[in-house]
Amino acid sequence: MVALIEIAGLTKRFGSFTAVDDVSFSVARGEVLGFLGPNGAGKSTTMRMLAGFMPPTAGTARICGHDVLTDAVAARRNLGFLPEGAPTYPDMGVEAFLRFVARIRGYSGRELNERVAQAIGLTTLAGVRLQPIETLSKGFKRRVGLAQALLHDPPVLVLDEPTDGLDPNQKHEVRALIRSMAPHKAIVISTHILEEVDAVCTRAIIIARGRVAADATPAELEQRHPSGRLDDVFREITAEKAAA
């Protein structure tokens, strides 16, 4: 197994507050890692550092062997990233926005058209292709963000709450999409929705107060509580940490 994502000793401090504390893990091709934790546990901060957006206080992150800080452009070529809240340019049309991203991704001419069409197809955005993004519903906006991350078929996908704001049908579609891509990629998704972990993840990390509190398969995690339910396990692990 080749690790496409390698995180070692990643730490982020804001003044005296430690948001992420010595987090290490790696993700191999074929794995879908669910990144769980209460609000403010350090999920988004970890993902920002992994995407090379936020410089860590200590530690390193590598994508396909490229350090995200010292070899940033190469690392980002191999990364599809959906930032928290799926930000996009509200004035732009869906297709214009994706064409902009494709151009920066190095595509031109027919290949650019094909990439954009494919991304629109995968995320079922064909009906709103020419609409300004600001006029779209939350679910559509999230899918535009997702389309942008998938456009170049990257080996590594880092998705911060990819299904937030989607209706149950859309959630189902996005999960099916993630599952279908899983064998060829290393994927990290953060989520609050624990059922999602069972539905798509091959492995789950629970992060609490900036530290990795658990790292196991969903089935293993479920056995840690007599009820066998993931939310009981989640509550026990994260509440315990909060009390400590």
Place this chain on the structure above:
Amino acid sequence: MSGFSVRNTLAVARREFAGYFATPVAVVFIVIFLVLQGVLTFNLGGFFERDQADLTPFFSFLPWVFLLLVPAITMRLWAEERRLGTIELLLTLPLRQSEAVIGKFLAAWAFCAVALVLTFPFWITVNVLGSPDNGAIASGYVGALLVAGAFLAVGAAMSAATKNQVIAFVLALAVCFAFAVASYPLVTDFISRASPGVAEFARRVSVIERFTGFTRGVIALRDVVYFASFIGFFLFLNTVILEHRKAD
């Protein structure tokens, strides 16, 4: 690592430039710019009363109009990206930060160039009424574009320093104003009382002082180098500020 990509820079510039016209920003800016220039040139500048076929009153007010309006363009450059969160998207695409900085600057500069081109009725007027030195007018326009570039570079750097657009505007206005008035006797006299050397330096870095040469029809290499270094310095500063403050 690969080198600087012109392609990426232009992709950013193109998106940004289209953005001006996707909102009323472009129309409002251009209309206000033209009205202000018209009022100042024809009324305050005594364009007709002077009875001289040149654009001296037009050019003498231009830097001050830019001083007011350019920070209004630049205040949103980075502050808006922060507010929308798109800065996280843009700066995790495979492009260098310098490419994003220069791309945004070029878009804003091209936009100012469009505004300047739309002042052509002044040029037509003066040509209808007399026979002006069109060479001097052309060099005046070159100078005007360079002044706009200098103010834009300052404003872009200030915008990268904050997510608050009002603060970005005020900072840009203050810094541009300092560079505009640096050569004025009021300022240089005040400074030279303390240190004559600094006063001389202030005169040298003044934007208005450099611009005056252009309006007289002189494109001096040292003035072009001055503007190029000025813009280069603030774009570099912009990149450094962005690097340190992007995730704040």
